[in-house]
Amino acid sequence: xxDPLNILKTVFLSYWYIFLLFVIFxxxxxxxxxxxxxxxSGEKATSVSLNLNLDLEVYRIFNDIIIPDTxxxxxxxxxxxxxxxxxxxxxxxYSGWIFGKEKDPQWTQVIHKxxxxxxxxxxxxxxxxxxLSDFLKLEEIYFYSVVFxxxxxxxxxxxxxxxxxxNLSGYIESFRAPILSLGKLERAVESLHxxxxxxxxxxxxxxxxxxxxxxx
Numbered sequence: 206x207x208d209p210l211n212i213l214k215t216v217f218l219s220y221w222y223i224f225l226l227f228v229i230f231x232x233x234x235x236x237x238x239x240x241x242x243x244x245x246s247g248e249k250a251t252s253v254s255l256n257l258n259l260d261l262e263v264y265r266i267f268n269d270i271i272i273p274d275t276x277x278x279x280x281x282x283x284x285x286x287x288x289x290x291x292x293x294x295x296x297x298x299y300s301g302w303i304f305g306k307e308k309d310p311q312w313t314q315v316i317h318k319x320x321x322x323x324x325x326x327x328x329x330x331x332x333x334x335x336x337l338s339d340f341l342k343l344e345e346i347y348f349y350s351v352v353f354x355x356x357x358x359x360x361x362x363x364x365x366x367x368x369x370x371x372n373l374s375g376y377i378e379s380f381r382a383p384i385l386s387l388g389k390l391e392r393a394v395e396s397l398h399x400x401x402x403x404x405x406x407x408x409x410x411x412x413x414x415x416x417x418x419x420x421x
Contacts, residue, residue, distance in 0.1 A: 251283060251296050251355060251373065258374035263287055265394045271406050274336035278406045281333045286394055288383040292349045293337060294373070295330040297323075300357040307365050315361075326352040327368070340400075341393045347385050351376065 252268045270281040283294040305312030314321045330350045338345045354370040
């Protein structure tokens with residue numbers, strides 16, 4: 206009578222590559238479902254959309270900006286600069302129902318019977334605007350906060366007009382009154398170009414700062 210362990214060993218040695226592919230497949234699926242990948246893919250899709258749909262002679266687009274702030278550093282998904290203002294965009298790649306009010310500390314995501322709370326992105330983006338305003342030495346009146354939900358999400362409460370889940374470029378283009386002088390615009394664009402070429406804070410250091418905050 207054959208030993209069951211020997212049989213299993215023989216099967217594994219004969220088909221080990223199938224087991225390996227299965228493990229890799231499971232890891233890959235879990236990675237695609239991870240918040241980190243969803244955040245990255247959402248930001249990349251938004252960047253491509255902005256570059257395709259906005260007139261690049263009118264709008265200057267910067268992605269993934271890391272700047273110092275009172276808490277150490279902050280990361281901004283997208284900044285769009287124009288004579289019509291500076292649009293600071295926070296991207297959220299969420300599915301399901303979204304509940305939230307402008308002044309609530311947290312909003313809620315509901316998928317079937319599962320509820321997940323997350324920081325009010327308007328509050329999060331205000332911190333970004335404050336830091337960018339200080340960095341560029343421009344008053345906050347020149348900045349517009351925009352929260353853009355990408356993915357299969359549905360707002361179940363009335364959202365402020367600057368919280369949207371479609372037509373981001375159209376929303377930006379709806380601002381047609383020039384508020385920023387050409388000189389201020391060019392200086393701001395130059396400052397961000399210099400920052401991208403010579404970062405003040407590396408992404409590694411920024412992530413380490415976030416880890417330290419969350420472990421306190």
